Amino acid sequence: MLSRFTVGNFLSFNKPQSFSMLASSIQKHKQRLFEADDVKLLKFSSIYGANAAGKSNLIKAMAFARNIITHGTAESPDTSFYKLDPKAKSLPSYFEFEICISGRLYSYGFEMIISEREITEEWLILLGPSKNEELFTRNSTTGRYTYDTTLLSRKEDAAHFEIYINDLKHVANKLFLQDIVTNKEAIYAENERLAILKQVYHWFEVLDISFPDSLVSGYSCFSTTSTDEILAAIRTFATGISHVEAKKVSKEKALEEVPSDFKKKIDKALVELVNQNKSVNPASGMRISCNGKLYLVRMNEKEPEFNEITFEHNKLKDVTFSMDEESDGTQRLFDMLTVLLCTKEPAVFVIDEIDRSLHPQMTVHFIKNFLALAKKKQIQLVVTTHESHLMDLSILRQDEIWFVEKNALGASLLIPFDRFKERFDKKIQKAYLDGRYGGVPLFDSFFFPQDFVDEDEDEQEELP
Structure with missing residues (x-):
């Protein structure tokens, strides 16, 4: 579970800003x-803000950090620093996650000069x-590192661990x-406490981040859920879908007209899926959208199995629709159903942009459904949105609402709603739209072409 995320010197974020999932009183x-x-x-938690305030940049920061952790720096963008400060290009960017694993809180983070990928x-x-316990720290500039020797119970393993971390003391293109x-399984065999390193890494492997244009999602639920359960869930959203069909197709058929760069991305994701099934998450799978079709992929022994999902409407048999024939709203709904069916x-x-x-x-309706499930399940959801109908304290707690807005210098700031100390029974939607809490665009003028004439204004001028 996520407790806190802090980011600095990334896109529209200048000085470090923290987003928290810690509950208030x-x-x-x-x-x-x-x-x-x-x-x-x-x-x-819901995050509100005007267009270009920085909501999506917060999510991009999470995704950027996750990709550095799981894939390294080689292919990371090198222009994602805060560009409104000329000095920022040469300064380190800051990423820190506070996460909960087995009931205990850990802070994992790194600093990185994005322009140099270092x-x-x-x-x-x-x-x-x-009291906090440093399990390991490293500085690739000075070469200094520390680690908690109690992580290792055998001297020979401690010597190996020392070699591993010493080898990376000046390496700037790889995270320890x-x-x-x-490929270091042997060192974990007799060192129970050391397993926390694998658990932290796995937390990032399965962190599910979705953007409106995501083509590949690592969600595990659809690939292990029957079409009956998918149908039962989707029916509650009044889409008109009366039947969901999963038809097995070959990988070659599914990807036959896919561009080569996208096919490489799919192959890379499939390798990760195989690795997850070898380790701690044997039920994992993923969802792929390509050429207007939806495929759910799961592991069948050691091979990925592709299933194309099609739909029937109004109980008309033998009249099927592929995903691109569904409305944009129905397509977007599938991003959300993966959460409910987790x-x-x-x-x-x-x-x-959950409301896109x-x-x-x-x-x-979706958020209410999720909140009902959250009473029983250990699931967590963070969304960005413009949907003001959610600004209802009969639905959300005050600490489940955040705002993003920019200061006078153009840097994004994170503001918790509970800072305003509103009563739990206050109607806050209108106050939000009126700009009381920030996070909304405020307009003070219109644009008219030079030859535009406002006839109403002219009529008013002619009145005696």
Whole structure:
């Protein structure tokens, strides 16, 4: 579960800004909180903001950091630093996740000079109520590193670990966390505490981040869920779909007209899927959208099995529709159903622009459905949205609402709604749209072409 995410010097974020899932002392809806290590975590959070305020950039920062952790720096964008400060290009960017694993809180993060693709610092810390424990730290600039010797119970393993971390002390293009979990199984066999490194790495492997244009999603639920369950879920959203069919197709058939660069992305994702099934998540799968069709992929022994999903409407047999024949709203709905049908716990989902192409009532219905499930399941959802109908304190807690807006210098700031100390029964939607809390665009003028004449204005001038 996610406790906090902090980012600095990335896209529109200049100085470090923190987004928190820590629950406040609010008593409302306590049944959907997650308790861990003397703290309580929210299972849902919504992030509001005007266009270009930085909402999506926050999600992009999470995705960027996750990709560095799981794939390395070689293919990372080198222009994603904060460009409004000329000095930022040569300064390190900051990424830190506070996460909950087995009831305990850990801080994992790194600093990176994005323009050079160089990691400068990295750390993993066990957070305690009174004292923190540094499990490892490293600085590739100075070559200094530390690690907790109690992670290793055997001297020979301690010597190997020392070699592994020493080899990377000046290496700036690779994270130690990724290196120590790759092809080093022997060192984990007799060192139970060391397993936390693999668990932290796996947390990032299965962190599900979705954008409106995502073509490949690593969600596990559809590929392990029957079409009957998919249908039961989708029927509650009044789409007109009366039947869902899964038809097995070959990988070659599914990808026959796919561009080569996209096919490489698919092959890379399939390798990751195979690796996940070898380790701790044997039920994992993924969803692929290509050429207007939806494919759910799962592992069948050691081979990926592709199933094309098609739909029937109004109980008309033998009249099927592929995904690109469905409305934009129905297509977007599938990003959301993956959350409701999730079969793995704990699970963290992040969806950017959840209300894209959706009717306001459909967005609200989905969130209400998720919040009901969250009372029983260890699932967590973070969304960005413009949907003001969710600004209802009968639905959300005050600490489940955040705003993003830019300061006078153009840098994005994160603002928690509970800072405003509003009563739990206050009607906040109108106050939000009026700009009371920020996070909305405020307009003070119109644009007219030079030859445009406002006839109403002329009529008013002629009045005596």
